Amino acid sequence: MTALLEVTELRVSFPAGTGRSWPVDGVSLHIDRGELLALVGESGSGKSLTSLAMLRLIPPPGRIEPGSGIRLGELDILSLDDKTLREVRGRRIGMVFQDPMTSLNPVFTVGDQIAEGIRAHFPVSRREARDRSLALLTEVGIPDPASRLRSYPHQMSGGMRQRVMIAMALACEPDLLIADEPTTALDVTVQAQILEILDALRKKRGMSVLLITHDLGIVAGRADRVLVMYAGQIVEEAPTERLFQRPSHPYTQGLLASVPRLTGPRTRLTPIGGAVPTPDAWPGGCRFRPRCPQAFDKSELPPPPLPVEPGHTMRCWLAEPEGL
């Protein structure tokens, strides 16, 4: 497989007090064609900013630091002019946001809003745009799509709106769909439906999906690969089965231990103590050290990504043979 999107040493900074802070601090990742990649982490770990950076949508006064690299195929996203950048947004990379209740403009019909994206990228007539919108609504499983085209967002449920958001993001047939916590605001039953739709569309269209979530539960069985993010860095990367079979980073282990399981012996849930540090006060050395039950002397040095097994790396000194 060839990498569709490649991010290298991405650093995003915001002004903090007199200096700057780095909520995303040296993220490197790649997304292959047709792959479903999951980016997992707690609130504040920098996963949303990482995805916004891919479209250069970091809200000011934040900025992407020099030295970062984001390449989409042959395009260097960070050096694109505004016009080309707009062509990438929506056309090459689509985005679905977390909260479907506020991601749609309340004053226009759903059909208008889907058509807007289509007409921004393709020279089609209103009528064609409408027909395409209709097909998209059908594709994302909205019943009675023809009348739904004329609905306003407030007349729809959360699940329906999220389907509309997906339809909007798919409207221009992007190569990569970034879904930032697409199901967090939805009921559990609707969550499953939305994820099914995303997965089905990915397979049908051969596009890649970057699924951003804090919920390891929705990753299992769907993602090809998982990246675990903590304090602005990717701390573990592994194929999904490997991650669940052999979580290696103490943080990943902590995350898995704090998710309730339906099978296996009943044990108490063990939450990770403390909270994610704030970006202006990342701990020195290993960033998980203050919360890590397995921290040892070497944790005082920042660990680089170290191989655990082929295709499986983590930022933890425990991966070194002498550490184990």
Next chain:
Amino acid sequence: MTTALVPSVSNAFSSREARLGACGLILVILIAVVLPWLLPDPAVQCLSCGALPPSLHHPFGTDQLGRDVLSRVAGGARISLSVAFISVLLSVLLGGLIGTVAGYAGGWVDSLIMRGVDGALAIPRLFVLLLVLAMITPIPLWLLILVLGTTGWFGVSRIVRGEALRVKHELYVQAAEALGARGHRIILRHLLPNTAGPLLVAATLGVGDVILLEAGLSFLGLGIQPPTPSWGGMIQDAGEYLFTKPWISIFPGLAIVVTVLAVSLIGDALRDRLDPRNA
């Protein structure tokens, strides 16, 4: 225009004051639209029937030149309302556009525009109007409208900028950006329609202001030029007969009071509904 707006606007008319205002405004509009077709020409003079008190033939009486006061009040309504509506429309368009651009662009563009607006707001509007209109005589109607319109948008742009700052951070604006929408489309489709509530309130209250301003200017002879009837001008003409023949000035004065009061009542009701921060 918007489904969210329509029920709010119709709800606004559930209060007694708002209904009273609506009735008053409809009455004045009807007078402006219908009466000039039925009544004698407001410009026709009749020296033998000068300054007659109200009667069946002349319900509001006649003025010192024998012109029917009711037809002049109706003609004045036509002019006053048109001037007010068109110039407020101009103010709202200018203020809406400039305010959203400032709010959306942010940074130095925003600072530049808003400091300019602050400066303009520091100069009394009446002073600017007097200065401009005194330089140009006679004043064509379109110029009066233009001057009123271009001096009325500063406050509007401030309100709209505040709203735009709020709406800018809504996810649907971010979603539109992520879909590759251009800046002007975001301003026209996402920011402006979602500031419609406060904009409508500002526009309604602005109509009252402009009617008063125009009456004041016409009273000073700087507004609408005779023989075109205007409420302010009529009061000015009848000044010397205020105590001896009060009907000549009372009826246009009453027309001003009724119209401005009606518009204010509607504006307040809309504000209570649409602009919770100022309620």
